[in-house]
Every structure is written in structure tokens, then in C-alpha cells.
Amino acid sequence: MNVSTQNRRDFLKKSAAITVAPGVLLYSVSPKAHHAEKPVTSETRWGMLIDTNKCVDNCTACLDACVEEHGLTEDVPVEIKPVWIRKVTVRDKQTGRETFLPLMCQHCENPPCVDVCPTGASFKRADGIVLVDRHTCIGCRYCMMACPYKARSFVHEALENQKPHSPRGKGTVESCNFCVYRIDHGMGPACIEACEAEGHEAMIYGDMNDPESEISKKLKEMSSSVLRPDLKLNPGIRYQGL
Amino acid sequence: MKILMILGKLSLGLLLIMTVSGVSSGEVSMPEIPKAKNNFSAEQSCVEPIDLMRREHGLLLKHYRHDTMRRGIRTSEYSLIACVNCHVTADESGNYPTVHHGSDHFCRSCHTYAAVNIDCFQCHTSKPQESFSSDMEPVQSD
Numbered sequence: 001m002n003v004s005t006q007n008r009r010d011f012l013k014k015s016a017a018i019t020v021a022p023g024v025l026l027y028s029v030s031p032k033a034h035h036a037e038k039p040v041t042s043e044t045r046w047g048m049l050i051d052t053n054k055c056v057d058n059c060t061a062c063l064d065a066c067v068e069e070h071g072l073t074e075d076v077p078v079e080i081k082p083v084w085i086r087k088v089t090v091r092d093k094q095t096g097r098e099t100f101l102p103l104m105c106q107h108c109e110n111p112p113c114v115d116v117c118p119t120g121a122s123f124k125r126a127d128g129i130v131l132v133d134r135h136t137c138i139g140c141r142y143c144m145m146a147c148p149y150k151a152r153s154f155v156h157e158a159l160e161n162q163k164p165h166s167p168r169g170k171g172t173v174e175s176c177n178f179c180v181y182r183i184d185h186g187m188g189p190a191c192i193e194a195c196e197a198e199g200h201e202a203m204i205y206g207d208m209n210d211p212e213s214e215i216s217k218k219l220k221e222m223s224s225s226v227l228r229p230d231l232k233l234n235p236g237i238r239y240q241g242l
Numbered sequence: 243m244k245i246l247m248i249l250g251k252l253s254l255g256l257l258l259i260m261t262v263s264g265v266s267s268g269e270v271s272m273p274e275i276p277k278a279k280n281n282f283s284a285e286q287s288c289v290e291p292i293d294l295m296r297r298e299h300g301l302l303l304k305h306y307r308h309d310t311m312r313r314g315i316r317t318s319e320y321s322l323i324a325c326v327n328c329h330v331t332a333d334e335s336g337n338y339p340t341v342h343h344g345s346d347h348f349c350r351s352c353h354t355y356a357a358v359n360i361d362c363f364q365c366h367t368s369k370p371q372e373s374f375s376s377d378m379e380p381v382q383s384d
């Protein structure tokens with residue numbers, strides 16, 4: 001026991017000393033990306049701005065991209081099919097005007113899903129991304145009840161051939177993870193990429209703590225709103241044109 | 243009290259049976275562990291010395307899973323995707339073995355022998371697969 005503990009300590013010490021030496025392979029990252037070999041910090045707060053005026057009827061590009069990206073393709077009855085992002089239609093009874101909005105985990109600053117989790121599996125990363133650590137999730141589904149946006153799903157059946165970058169499995173709860181592994185490599189969420197590729201450009205993402213970022217500038221310039229502001233959760237997802 | 247004594251005798255009996263069957267378990271053959279595809283570097287075959295990997299890979303996985311999941315640290319050397327990509331090898335017809343039974347899968351081969359469950363692959367894929375990051379250009383840092 002002692003020997004193995006010693007070995008592990010040595011190992012951890014050694015690995016802590018590993019620096020990026022010349023010739024070490026790194027992925028190319030955009031300037032805004034955090035250095036994936038260093039921990040994320042609260043200097044960054046990731047957010048999205050969704051312009052509902054640009055989100056059109058009959059388009060499911062973002063939904064399809066999410067299913068593809070995270071492998072949400074299991075053949076299960078619709079009642080238990082995990083949904084990470086849905087498209088909501090809001091209809092003004094008076095005028096009949098319809099507004100479409102993609103709705104996913106709102107990455108709340110004060111997330112009730114984190115408050116209620118008995119194991120600490122539901123947690124908020126320092127940079128504001130709210131995740132489920134499936135290693136410690138016991139599948140109690142308290143968080144599903146606590147989330148006012150119905151953003152979380154439970155995996156009911158055993159899965160196989162999951163995407164390597166997006167592990168998921170039976171008995172745990174899941175929700176939009178902001179494509180966190182893409183974020184860590186300097187790329188944007190798959191839904192935003194898909195919306196852009198369709199030419200709609202209804203969503204942007206960025207660091208809301210950085211006054212120079214596109215999202216911060218737009219938020220300062222134009223009026224935007226959050227869903228259920230009365231709950232004071234300060235979501236990271238903001239909407240225009242609601 | 244009496245019940246406790248009976249229980250105690252029972253468990254002693256069980257222990258004896260187990261030891262006896264342990265003696266005759268010489269029939270369990272050593273696992274045939276599939277060879278990894280590559281060496282990590284010219285000096286080292288795996289990310290850490292083999293004896294350390296054999297004994298401590300569980301702890302290392304747990305340590306790095308915490309770093310990645312909670313702190314967003316994603317290194318190119320210590321990654322479960324990289325372990326699977328290098329260690330899980332296809333058979334002659336190009337199919338990857340399942341981790342859930344048999345003993346052909348790298349992880350399964352040893353875990354069957356040691357009679358230890360593997361939970362990792364209830365969520366993580368056990369087969370090498372194209373990942374989003376495989377089309378990202380690795381660059382040399384300076």
C-alpha cells in the first residue's frame with residue numbers, strides 16, 4: 001500500500017512539473033481559447049446571444065447538429081428520448097406573430113440544478129459552463145425537477161458506441177454541455193456552427209466577461225432578455241427580439 | 243449471541259472452502275494481453291513506465307478525469323481517448339472486440355483475470371473512433 005502511494009505521489013509530482021517543451025504536440029487554438037493544459041478560470045464567462053428575429057420556421061439545423069455531435073441517436077420511445085436543445089414557438093395571441101427560439105440549458109450563474117444535487121455531480125465550471133459529472137451522478141433526477149427550463153434528460157437505456165468526446169450512459173442525467181471539449185480547443189458549439197452554415201447566423205457565443213468580445217459589445221448595444229428573469233438565475237443564454 | 247456464533251462458524255467455513263478452491267485455481271490461465279499499436283516515445287512504451295501503469299492506471303485515470311471534467315484540462319498525452327485508440331486493436335477482419343464479455347479487448351483481458359468490473363465503458367466508448375479532434379491540425383509549439 002505504502003509503495004503504491006509513494007509511486008503515485010512521485011508520479012503526480014513529476015507530472016506537475018511537465019512544462020510545454022519545444023516539440024510538444026499541441027492543438028492549434030484561436031486567440032480566445034483558454035490554454036487547454038491549464039485549468040479554466042472565472043475570468044471567463046461563456047455565454048450565447050440568440051437573435052430570435054433570425055431564427056426561422058422549418059429549420060432544424062441546430063437540433064440536428066446537436067444530435068450528431070453528441071450521438072443522441074439511440075432508438076428509444078420518444079417519451080424517453082434525450083433532448084439537449086429544442087425549438088420553442090412563442091405565439092402572440094393578439095397579433096398572431098410567431099417567434100422561434102432554440103432552448104437549451106441556460107448555463108445559469110445561480111443554477112438550481114447544482115443547489116439540489118445530493119452528490120455534487122451537477123456542477124458549474126469556473127468559466128460558467130454547467131455540467132453533470134456522470135462519474136458521481138446517481139440518477140436521482142432532482143436536478144431535472146429543479147431546472148425551470150426543462151433542460152435536462154435522463155438516459156433510460158444502456159448505450160453503445162458513444163462519441164469519444166461526448167461520453168454518456170444509462171442511469172445518469174445530461175444536458176447541453178456547451179460543447180465544452182470544443183470550447184477547450186478554441187472552437188464554438190456545434191449548434192452555432194450549424195446555424196452559421198445554414199446562413200442564418202442567429203446565434204453567437206463568447207466571453208461575456210471580456211468587454212472587447214463580440215457578444216459583450218452586442219449585449220451593450222442592443223436590448224436583450226433572459227428567460228424567466230424573475231427567478232434571478234442570471235442565465236448565460238440571452239435572447240434578442242423576444 | 244448464538245446467531246452471531248453460528249454466523250461466525252459459517253463464515254469460517256466459507257473462508258476454508260474459498261482457500262481450498264483457491265489452491266486448485268491453478269487452471270486459470272494468464273491473460274493474453276493484446277499489444278498496443280504504438281510506443282509513446284522512443285524511450286517509453288506507454289505514457290508512464292509499464293509497471294506503474296499496470297498497478298496505478300485506475301488512480302491515474304481518476305486523477306486525470308478530475309482534471310478534465312472539473313477543471314477543463316485536456317492534454318494530448320493523458321487522455322482516455324488516446325488510451326483506447328492505441329490499446330484496442332482490431333481482429334483480422336477489422337472488427338474491434340467488445341469490452342463487455344470475452345477476453346479479447348485490452349481492458350477486458352486483464353480485468354476478467356483479476357475479476358474486477360470496469361465501469362468506464364458504460365459511458366465512454368470502448369472502440370477507437372473518429373473524434374471531432376482528429377480533424378484538428380496539431381501544431382508544434384515553440
Ligand code: SF4
Nearest residue numbers: 105106108111113147
Ligand atoms: S438551465 Fe437548468 S440545467 Fe441548465 S444551469 Fe439552469 S437550472 Fe441547471
Ligand code: SF4
Nearest residue numbers: 117137138140141143
Ligand atoms: S440526477 Fe445526478 S446530477 Fe442530477 S441531482 Fe441527481 S445526482 Fe445530481
